[in-house]
Amino acid sequence: MNSVLDLQEMKNNLRLLNERISLACTSCGRSVNDVTLIWVSKFHPQEAVDTAYAIGAREFGENRVQEAIEKFSQKKDGVRCHIIGPVQSNKLKKAALVADVIHSMDSLESLEKLNRYSAELNKVLDVLIQLNTSEEDTKSGLQMADAKAFLESLPAHSHLRYRGLMTIGKNTDLAEDSRAGFSFLRTLRDEFVNRDSRFSHFTELSMGMTGDLEVAIEEGATMIRVGTALFGSRQYNA
Helix, strand or coil: CCCCCCHHHHHHHHHHHHHHHHHHHHHCCCCHHHCEEEEECCCCCHHHHHHHHHCCCCEEEECCHHHHHHHHCCCCCCCEEEECCCCCHHHHHHHHHHCCEEEEECCHHHHHHHHHHHHHCCCCEEEEEEECCCCCCCCCCECHHHHHHHHHCCCCCCCEEEEEEECCCCCCCCHHHHHHHHHHHHHHHHHHCCCCHHHCCCCEEECCCCCCHHHHHHCCCCEEEECHHHHCCCCCCC
16 A cells, blocks of 8 residues: 655645646636646545645545545535545435535436435535546546537526536547547537526536646636645555
């Protein structure tokens, strides 16, 4: 098992990552303040989350609902929990309890259930709709050809706030391979934002990870999801 990075090591990783983000923003005329960094803490222990918090991390991403509950059921001041992995129907109630944002919605039925659970908790939950822009069978999300019709059919739920779109880049060694998918996501977001009251908060583009964040930022990402570049290698047996 890999050891948890100490505070100075994680600070150095954050400095290097911030340099990458800054350069990417400068190259396309954007402000670094327009890009939210989500610290992907999946498979990393509580100790790593605590170290990240100590150096300023407040937005954390988890793939699994149970792991999110273990780490974030009692949140420290300012912390927001992002569920970034697929949520099974039987985990939606727990997801509504722990999450501040869910990035991976792609089913009308699941949205209806999530709205009901959020109502029971008297909260309004931010959600993003996931697209499979890489068109890879291993990834979740709507197919690009179905996305527009799906968005048009979204009901106005009183306890869900539609915040935007999410995608995962192509599983290749070339970040540039993901540009077309990221561009598609931005174009679709731009088509729907402020179309009507359902989309009055539809501003977010969650895309870009350690290997392709520069391309994502160039294509308009407002949230990037980074784990390895901050926490180091994942501790899968943690």
